[in-house]
Structure formats: structure tokens, C-alpha cells
Amino acid sequence: MGGALYGWWADGQTAARHRVEMIGVSGGALQLRSVDNGQVLAELSLRGLRLSEHVFPGQPVRLTHRDWSDALLTLDTPELLGRLGPEAAHLQRRYRFGRNVGRGIVIWGGATVVSLVGLVLAVPVLAGLVAPALPAAWTSELGDKVVERIERDRPACEGPQAEAALQGLLDRLLAARNSDTQGTLRVLDASSVNAVAVPGGHMRVFSGLVAEVDKPQALAAVVAHELAHVIKRHPSEAAIRQVGWRIVLAAAIGDASTIPQIAGRLSTGLLEQAYSREAEAEADRMAVAMLNEAGIDSRGMIDLFESLQQQREVSVPEWLSSHPALANRIEAVRPRVKPGEPGMTDADWQAVQAMCD
Amino acid sequence: MDQVKQQRVVNDGRGADLFLIMLVNYLLKVVTLGIYHFWAKTRVRNYMWSHTLIDDERLQYTGTGGELFVGFLKAVGLFIGFSISFVIVQTIVGALPSPLGTVLGGILFFALLVLLMVGVGAVLYQVNRYMLTRTNYRGIRCGLVGSAWYYGLLNAGLMLAASLTLYLTLPWARMHLYRYSLNNHYFGSKRLEFEGSASDVYGYFFVCWLLAIPTLGLSLLAYRLHELRYVASRVSLDGVGCSVELYFWPYVGLLITNFLLLVFTLGLAYPWVKLRNVRFLLERVELVGEPDYPAIRQEMAHGDAVGEGFAEALDGAFA
Numbered sequence: 001m002g003g004a005l006y007g008w009w010a011d012g013q014t015a016a017r018h019r020v021e022m023i024g025v026s027g028g029a030l031q032l033r034s035v036d037n038g039q040v041l042a043e044l045s046l047r048g049l050r051l052s053e054h055v056f057p058g059q060p061v062r063l064t065h066r067d068w069s070d071a072l073l074t075l076d077t078p079e080l081l082g083r084l085g086p087e088a089a090h091l092q093r094r095y096r097f098g099r100n101v102g103r104g105i106v107i108w109g110g111a112t113v114v115s116l117v118g119l120v121l122a123v124p125v126l127a128g129l130v131a132p133a134l135p136a137a138w139t140s141e142l143g144d145k146v147v148e149r150i151e152r153d154r155p156a157c158e159g160p161q162a163e164a165a166l167q168g169l170l171d172r173l174l175a176a177r178n179s180d181t182q183g184t185l186r187v188l189d190a191s192s193v194n195a196v197a198v199p200g201g202h203m204r205v206f207s208g209l210v211a212e213v214d215k216p217q218a219l220a221a222v223v224a225h226e227l228a229h230v231i232k233r234h235p236s237e238a239a240i241r242q243v244g245w246r247i248v249l250a251a252a253i254g255d256a257s258t259i260p261q262i263a264g265r266l267s268t269g270l271l272e273q274a275y276s277r278e279a280e281a282e283a284d285r286m287a288v289a290m291l292n293e294a295g296i297d298s299r300g301m302i303d304l305f306e307s308l309q310q311q312r313e314v315s316v317p318e319w320l321s322s323h324p325a326l327a328n329r330i331e332a333v334r335p336r337v338k339p340g341e342p343g344m345t346d347a348d349w350q351a352v353q354a355m356c357d
Numbered sequence: 358m359d360q361v362k363q364q365r366v367v368n369d370g371r372g373a374d375l376f377l378i379m380l381v382n383y384l385l386k387v388v389t390l391g392i393y394h395f396w397a398k399t400r401v402r403n404y405m406w407s408h409t410l411i412d413d414e415r416l417q418y419t420g421t422g423g424e425l426f427v428g429f430l431k432a433v434g435l436f437i438g439f440s441i442s443f444v445i446v447q448t449i450v451g452a453l454p455s456p457l458g459t460v461l462g463g464i465l466f467f468a469l470l471v472l473l474m475v476g477v478g479a480v481l482y483q484v485n486r487y488m489l490t491r492t493n494y495r496g497i498r499c500g501l502v503g504s505a506w507y508y509g510l511l512n513a514g515l516m517l518a519a520s521l522t523l524y525l526t527l528p529w530a531r532m533h534l535y536r537y538s539l540n541n542h543y544f545g546s547k548r549l550e551f552e553g554s555a556s557d558v559y560g561y562f563f564v565c566w567l568l569a570i571p572t573l574g575l576s577l578l579a580y581r582l583h584e585l586r587y588v589a590s591r592v593s594l595d596g597v598g599c600s601v602e603l604y605f606w607p608y609v610g611l612l613i614t615n616f617l618l619l620v621f622t623l624g625l626a627y628p629w630v631k632l633r634n635v636r637f638l639l640e641r642v643e644l645v646g647e648p649d650y651p652a653i654r655q656e657m658a659h660g661d662a663v664g665e666g667f668a669e670a671l672d673g674a675f676a
Binding site: 015059101115116250 | 414
């Protein structure tokens with residue numbers, strides 16, 4: 001080993017510290033000899049030595065030993081570590097860590113950003129993979145609960161002719177697609193101008209929206225749009241995305257204070273809406289295709305959007321909204337719409353309009 | 358007469374090092390969905406302990422993340438087991454006929470309340486015990502003996518009594534708790550000794566108590582610091598005394614500057630703030646005298662991490 005090695009030894013029995021000279025002996029061991037009286041205080045196998053903690057610049061190297069509970073050997077200089085011989089190479093390897101703090105921060109900081117972005121981007125991909133694989137029983141159970149809650153304050157409107165007309169519309173759209181999708185369609189007594197698709201294939205149109213549209217084709221457009229969501233499993237995907245983002249958010253923010261929590265909620269909210277806008281655009285495209293296939297007048301889409309435009313006085317910036325701007329939606333469907341049948345008879349249309357009165 | 362040795366407690370940690378540790382911890386927590394938390398905590402403690410020097414010798418933290426994780430799992434298991442048995446007992450009691458069932462139900466509710474109040478102190482005591490038995494100095498473990506449940510009971514009883522007197526008896530309650538806890542602190546075979554009396558701090562407390570409402574509670578912070586100075590001055594270990602010169606206005610200055618540092622760096626300055634807090638305290642600590650080190654033997658057994666597990670499980674209540 002060449003040259004004397006010195007350090008301090010605390011044997012884990014008493015709080016005394018001994019100044020020791022470390023002498024390498026055969027069999028990969030280190031003998032600690034008291035500087036004061038030459039007595040051999042301990043013989044340590046090199047393999048049993050461990051660093052007591054990660055060593056940062058300017059900090060002495062301290063070693064513990066497997067066979068000496070609580071004992072602590074402090075080396076005078078970290079360079080001594082390199083002179084303990086090959087049996088102590090494991091110590092040298094761990095010591096290197098943390099030497100260059102600035103570089104460490106850059107590397108680990110970069111890895112952190114990459115992982116966070118990766119996790120955020122992985123959520124929608126995973127949701128897209130998981131949603132079709134979910135057992136129908138799970139999604140319908142979840143959907144039944146949601147529908148139950150929606151219908152608690154918004155009773156379903158009744159009327160045999162109207163219900164038959166809606167079912168006929170739904171069947172016609174499904175038949176044109178050759179789709180075996182199961183779905184329920186009802187009109188609920190609620191003033192808001194809205195329609196929803198819930199996991200499990202439940203479509204609910206609020207009477208406020210029925211009152212707003214002035215042609216059966218426009219109602220057929222609403223139904224086709226919601227049906228497209230159901231066929232594409234958008235509601236399940238959105239539910240999974242939201243759970244995923246909540247998990248990522250919890251992992252990223254942990255037990256931090258409320259301000260980062262709120263910031264996190266806002267940013268995942270905006271992300272969710274971006275994906276939701278994409279799903280809406282997809283549903284619009286598919287709705288037009290379905291209406292065309294079923295021979296229903298798909299110009300109803302444009303009627304629908306124009307009615308909504310008149311109804312909405314305040315326009316929300318697109319990036320803050322879960323739906324694309326109506327003007328953009330109109331432009332997107334205009335090249336594809338075709339004339340066709342209204343989707344139901346005038347008598348049926350009147351029955352639907354009257355079913356919530 | 359020998360010259361009395363005076364020494365300072367020093368922390369030589371660097372913000373950049375701690376920042377790197379916390380950064381790596383953060384990444385590992387994110388990718389393990391938070392499970393790394395226990396190892397992360399251990400790494401920070403390792404760094405803080407090994408950068409704290411008394412008499413030129415660094416402290417050593419010997420706890421492990423695995424230990425904390427197991428403690429947490431045990432605590433969660435106990436908590437679930439307790440909740441289930443409580444619900445079962447409650448259902449049985451609820452099924453009993455009216456007068457008996459109501460009375461037993463009331464007793465059950467009261468018992469749960471008492472258990473919760475006692476549990477808070479007991480958990481804090483166990484957390485303290487875990488930390489001390491994982492703190493080595495010169496190869497010797499620190500320790501905390503005494504019963505956590507007794508401490509919890511003492512804490513619940515004294516604090517309840519204090520609240521009933523509009524906190525006018527608070528100094529007695531706190532001194533009583535200090536006497537029990539501090540006199541059970543050990544460094545190896547040497548016990549910490551604390552002898553203090555509430556009457557020594559009562560005058561200061563009473564003025565602070567009167568000013569509590571006009572100063573929006575700030576006078577109570579002043580009392581806590583006064584109490585800390587007093588308790589430190591009455592503590593000794595193997596002939597080594599202690600003084601803490603921690604005063605109100607510098608402390609408020611520290612709190613304000615730390616707050617500003619965190620706000621303007623969006624929290625990135627946290628490692629530096631943590632070091633500032635520790636240094637602020639340690640710079641004001643002075644130890645007087647020197648123990649007879651060879652006479653201090655290894656004696657304290659390791660305490661378990663279940664208490665800390667409980668504190669983790671009920672994070673909001675204890676953090």
C-alpha cells in the first residue's frame with residue numbers, strides 16, 4: 001500500500017475516539033493500530049467495509065463495517081480510499097458519485113423533465129389502449145352510476161311516439177354502420193343546451209338543445225355526434241385519461257402546498273380539454289359520415305352549429321374550451337355534408353319537440 | 358480549576374448538494390409513483406446529519422428507507438385492522454336494544470375520541486424515538502426510553518386541562534411534558550437531565566398571553582422562543598450544558614426572508630431554505646463543557662419505525 005494511512009476509529013462500544021494507523025495485512029484485511037500505545041484495536045476485512053454515507057466534496061470519508069455494529073472509521077483524506085487495494089474497489093465506485101454537483105444537476109434535471117413529459121404524453125396513449133380492452137361490464141357499471149346521477153335532477157321525458165322516433169333514428173344510424181354497439185338514447189328535461197355521451201353507450205340530449213334546433217336533421221346530427229363518441233369509446237378514454245393524469249399529478253407534486261396543486265389541476269385541465277377538442281372533431285367527422293351512409297341530410301350539422309352560435313353570446317377562446325370553436329367546426333364539416341332525408345317524419349319531430357312539455 | 362470548554366455546533370452542508378439530492382429524489386418519486394418517498398427522506402437525513410458537526414465530529418444517520426417503508430406498511434395495516442374492528446363493534450352495539458345500545462355507543466365514541474387524542478402524543482414520541490435511535494455520534498446511538506402511551510396520555514390530559522383554563526396553565530403543561538420526555542433522552546449510557554419550573558417562565562408567558570389577541574398570536578411565538586432558551590439552559594448531559602440564543606426579531610426576519618426566497622424561486626430554493634433554518638438555529642447554540650467520552654457506553658436499543666409510519670400515513674396531521 002505504501003506510506004502510512006491514518007484515521008480515527010470509534011469502536012461502537014464507547015464514545016472514545018482513537019487515533020489509528022491502518023496497516024494492510026494478508027487476506028484482504030485492515031489492521032487498526034493505536035497511535036498512542038501501538039495496541040491493535042481491530043482487524044477489519046476490506047470486503048465488509050461500507051461508506052457510512054454518500055460523500056460530497058469537502059466531506060471526510062467515513063466507513064462502517066458489517067461485523068462491527070455502529071463502529072466508525074474516519075479517513076484523514078479521501079485519497080486513502082484509493083490505496084486500500086482491489087478488495088475495497090466497491091467503496092471507490094460509490095465515492096465517485098456526487099463529485100461534480102453541477103453536472104449532476106444538469107443530468108438529473110434533464111432526466112426529470114424528460115420523465116415528466118413522458119408520463120404526461122403516455123397517459124392518453126395508455127387510455128387509447130386500455131379503453132377498448134376494458135370489460136363491457138365495468139364501463140357499463142360506471143356509466144350506469146353516472147347516468148343515475150345525471151337523471152336524478154333531470155327526469156327523462158316520456159311519450160311513446162317520440163321514444164319510438166328516437167329509437168328509430170338510432171337504429172337507422174347503427175344499421176348503416178353495421179355496428180353492434182349497444183346504446184340508449186333519451187331526452188332529459190333540462191334547460192341547458194347540451195348533450196352527453198357516458199361510458200357504456202348512454203346518450204342523453206337535454207330538452208334545452210331540442211328546443212334550440214329547428215329541424216329534425218339537426219337533432220339527427222346531435223345523435224350522430226354522440227353516437228360517434230360512443231362508438232369511438234371517447235367517454236371511457238376520457239375517464240381513464242383523467243384518472244391517469246390525476247395519478248401523474250399526485251406523483252409529480254406529492255405532498256406540496258396548495259399553490260402547486262392548483263397550478264397542476266389547471267394544467268391537466270387544459271391538457272384534458274386539448275384531447276377533448278380532438279375527440280370532438282373526430283366525432284364531428286364520423287357523425288357526417290354516418291348521416292351520409294344512413295341517407296340522412298347531413299347539412300343538419302351546419303344547422304345545429306349555427307343554432308348554437310346564435311345561442312352563445314359570449315365566445316370562449318378555443319384553447320380554454322373542451323370543444324373546438326363553432327366557426328371552425330362548421331368549416332370542417334362543410335365540404336363533406338350532403339342533402340338527404342330529414343331522419344324522421346314531421347309528426348315524429350313534433351312529438352319529440354313536445355315530449356318534455 | 359480546568360478551563361471550561363466551549364463549542365459550537367456547525368452545519369457545513371451546501372445548498373447545491375442538497376438540491377441535487379432532492380432533484381434525484383423527486384425524479385425517483387415520480388417514476389415510482391411516490392413509493393421512493395421513504396428512501397428519499399432517508400437520503401436527505403443522511404446528508405443533514407453527516408454535515409452537522411459537534412466538537413469536530415460529524416453526526417451519522419443510520420436509518421434506512423426500507424425500515425421506514427416497512428414501518429409505514431405496518432402502520433397502515435394496524436390502522437385498517439383497527440378501523441374494521443371498530444366498525445364491527447359499532448355494528449354490534451348499534452343492534453343492541455335502545456337504552457343499552459345508546460349508552461354503549463356513547464361510551465364507544467368517547468373511547469375513540471380519547472384514543473385519538475392520546476394517539477397524537479404517542480405517535481410524536483415514537484417518531485422522536487426512531488430518529489434518536491438512528492442518530493449516532495462517535496459510534497454511539499442516542500435513545501429515548503419511557504412509554505409513548507404514557508406520554509400521549511400526559512399530553513392529552515395536560516393540553517385538555519390547559520384549554521379549559523384558557524391556556525393560562527400552558528407553561529405547567531409544557532414543562533411537565535419536557536420533564537418527562539427530556540429526562541428520557543439518552544446518549545449511549547448517559548441520560549440527559551432537565552430540571553425546570555414553569556414559575557421561571559410564567560411572568561414572560563403571562564405578558565405574552567395578554568398580548569396574544571392584539572398581536573395576532575405573534576406574542577405566543579415570542580413565548581415559544583423564550584421557553585426554548587429557558588429549557589436549553591436547564592439541560593445537561595454528563596456535565597455539558599447548553600445555551601440557545603434564539604430571539605424573536607431575527608427569527609421573524611428568517612421566516613420572512615425564507616418565505617420570499619421560496620416565492621420568488623417558485624420553491625426551487627427549498628434546499629437552501631432548509632439549510633438556512635438549520636444553520637440559524639445551530640449558530641445560536643453553544644455547548645459548555647466536555648463529556649468523559651470513554652465512559653459513555655453503547656446502551657440504547659433501536660426503536661421501530663411504526664410511529665413514523667403512522668405519522669406518514671396521517672401526514673397532514675403531523676407534518
